[in-house]
Amino acid sequence: MVRTEINTLLQRVSVGTRVNVKGWVRTFRSNRFISLNDGSTIHNLQCVVDFEKMDEELLKRITTGACLSITGILAESLGKGQKVEVLVENLEILGDSEADVSKGDVYPLQPKAHSLEFLREIAHLRFRTNTFGAVFRIRHAMTYAMHKFFHDRGFFNIHTPIITASDAEGAGEMFRVTTLDPKNPPLTENGEVDFREDFFGRQTNLTVSGQLEAELAALALGKVYTFGPTFRAENSNTARHLAEFWMIEPEVAFADLNDNMDLAEANLKYLVQYALEHCADDLAFLNQRALDEEKNKKKEERSEMSLLERLQFVVENPFERITYTEAIEILEKSKPNKEKKFQYPIQGWGTDLQSEHERYLVEKHFKKPVILTDYPKDIKAFYMRLNDDGKTVRAMDILFPGIGEIVGGSQREERLDYLRKRMQEMHIPEQELYWYLDTRKFGTAPHAGYGLGFERLLLFVTGMTNVRDVIPFPRTPKSADF
């Protein structure tokens, strides 16, 4: 018999007919009620067995985590917790799940709340929980919506390389890619490792950004975006950093910083709106989950809005757009600065903002997403377009409540002489990036783009608080299990 997925059965169109479901047991109550989940939805299907007619040995094997194939009649439920249920006629155990601690390997998930830290240690099984089922269904929906957003606007998806030779992007420490024998590498006359003998005949690394390659494509195809994994070998241990993460990097020819901000704001709002429309059940669960978590917090640490309210708020309200210079003025006059509550007092114009300053602007002063623009050139990358004041660049960072920087972007420096000067100032060798400079030599054009951290977006959409819980298999310093 053909299997029907639980999300289809719960729509109640086939009540009264014989159906087959396959899934994993969440709970088995009263020797009678199986709560079955098949991943198609966060909701479980209640399957009712007549224990008087069932083989007792078979009943004992219905344990949390066991995989079952059940055939029976879909009926209106007599109980109050659900609209429909399946009256079991035939039950087959596809896979047992040991529950008896004395018998060794036991299924570690119990019908109760587990800590996220514990579930991270069993990342291969955490898909089976409500929370991670919801998170990864939403992750899929956001992936799809991301492609749809750009496709619908005439963008082309570009697959930029994962292995790169350039060592000059300055976006962070890189992972080396090599096939040389680490114990006995070929050496040059100077005694250094001879990478001419390596697989690619030179040093190579995992990409830290597809931006420079995306710019090449944008200056021919017009509007492009990348969506792929990126790698940073930074020893950063925070809830917002991964060594392997996914990034979306649009790049648009003939666009300036304002176009860039408009696109990024539309991009974020589209995705949040998509989640509200298409992931309602999973979001309702995560909303309740977050509310339950909040109960354990002190009053002053609780958020003013629920997850669903925050999402709705972002969709409905324009992001605040201010320059770096204006932000410094606000921060200098701010209460915590005057009362010396900041760990890092505002040092005046020119220094980078600390996390606590960004949080003040977003969470206390404006209480909405903020786009900061026109940063001092000395604290930003070489490729950002210099403003006429000679001091600031056409950069923009989008700051989100609870998350911090979710987007970083800029109008790119399209003028060859300015770009060369900036590279010299920052000691970036031209020959490393000759191909990048070629775009400015041959038919250069104004253009702009940004990078959007996918996991940070997912933090916001799901209400989770650690990026390790929105990617299936997190890679962080000292941790690459599974």
Added chain:
RNA sequence: UCCUCGGUAGCUCAGCUGGUUAGAGCACCUGACUGUUAAUCAGGGGGUCGCUGGUUCAAGCCCAGCCCGGGGAGCCA
């Protein structure tokens, strides 16, 4: 990398000023009950107190080093 908190049963945690045989809830096992909603009731089993060393008559508790995890910071997306 720095600061800080933590590591006790399969899970979540308690364990006082160092002092007898290390506790609870959930999970598990046995039994009862059977329209339950993380079912309920009774009974039972279950411990390398992160690791190594030290102090002490005595260490889960104190000291040192190390490992691992959380939170914060830096760096950034």
